[in-house]
Amino acid sequence: MDDYGPETYGELNADVYDEWHAIDPTEAVRFLAELVKEGPAGPVLELAVGTGRVTIPLAAQGVDLRGIDASEAMVARMRAKPGGERIPVTIGDMADVAPDTDDQFAMVFVVFSTFFFLMTQEEQVRCFANVAQRLLPGGRFVLECPMPDVARYDRDQRVEAHHVGLDQVRLTAVRHDPVAQRFEGHHVLITNGGIRLAPAFMRYAWPSELDLMARLAGLECRGRWGGWRREPFRGQGNYVTVYEKPATPAS
Incomplete structure (x- = not known):
């Protein structure tokens, strides 16, 4: 397993990913589109954009989408879908967030369980820090994560x-x-x-650990729900957390 890297999962699963993980993106797209309207004006970045399950329909609603993914095979699958070819994607480690641009983002998001594909606590902390650096004041970092069972x-x-x-x-x-x-x-x-x-x-993390990573990066937790419909979080299943970069730096 020493050869397992950021790109390994995507390179070995791209051809079956959509079949094995056929999850309806409708509620996620609705949640994210509403959040974009509430925040500052600017582009939106998906970490680990994959085959575009969420990014393509979100972009179809007029959101200025960008993506980063370590797997060229996953991105090729996205490019083959209608609308996928129009979304700019960087091939790279999602912990680096956006290494080939100086753009600031109104929102950065990562869905499903993908944030936990960062295999060490150090990588996860680094991802939070890089996201915070690239967010506009008032910008949001949205994570969907599974509660470890x-x-x-x-x-x-x-x-x-x-x-x-x-x-x-x-x-x-x-x-x-x-x-x-x-x-x-x-x-x-x-x-x-x-x-x-x-x-x-x-490498899983508990909600309280994610909150600490956010706090270290200068982000504030604005809400946590038990899914994209904003149902109460009861400590099981996938949950959604929204962190926000303060509009003014803390004194």
């Missing part, structure tokens, strides 16, 4: 079946490191033609 792991490991059919079986096999707060796993696709492995590693 470590109780699922018996002896710090878990195998789960996601699909069982006549011609294929899809599993995940994961080991949990509670000290490093890491999940190290594989998607395993078994078919009559053979076995395919696609690694997926994550």
Whole structure:
């Protein structure tokens, strides 16, 4: 696993990502579009833009979208979709935020569980700091994250079946490191033609830890919800947090 880098997940999963993670982006797009209207005028950046599941429909609403992603294969999938070819994308580590431009952003966002693909606490802290530096005063950093459910792991490991059919079986096999707060796993696709492995590693963080990262970067928490519909957060499932850069620096 020493060869696992920021681009690895996307390069090995791009061709099946949309099929395996067919999540309706409607509510996320509505939430983000409303937030853009409330904030300062300026472009919006998606970290780990991937295949454009959220960015393409958000751009279709007239939002000035940019993206960054470490995987050329994922971005190629986005480019092949209607509207995807018009969105400027930088190939690079999302912790660097926007290394090839001096643009300031009205909003930066990252969805699904992708922020946790930054594999160390140091990388996650660096991402927060870089986001804060690139946000306009009053700009927002929006994260969708899964609440870690470590109780699922018996002896710090878990195998789960996601699909069982006549011609294929899809599993995940994961080991949990509670000290490093890491999940190290594989998607395993078994078919009559053979076995395919696609690694997926994550370094999870608790909501309070994310809040501390934000505070260190000079951002303030403006709200946390149990989803894109602003339902109450009850400590489980995916949740959405909005951080804001103060309009005036703290004295």
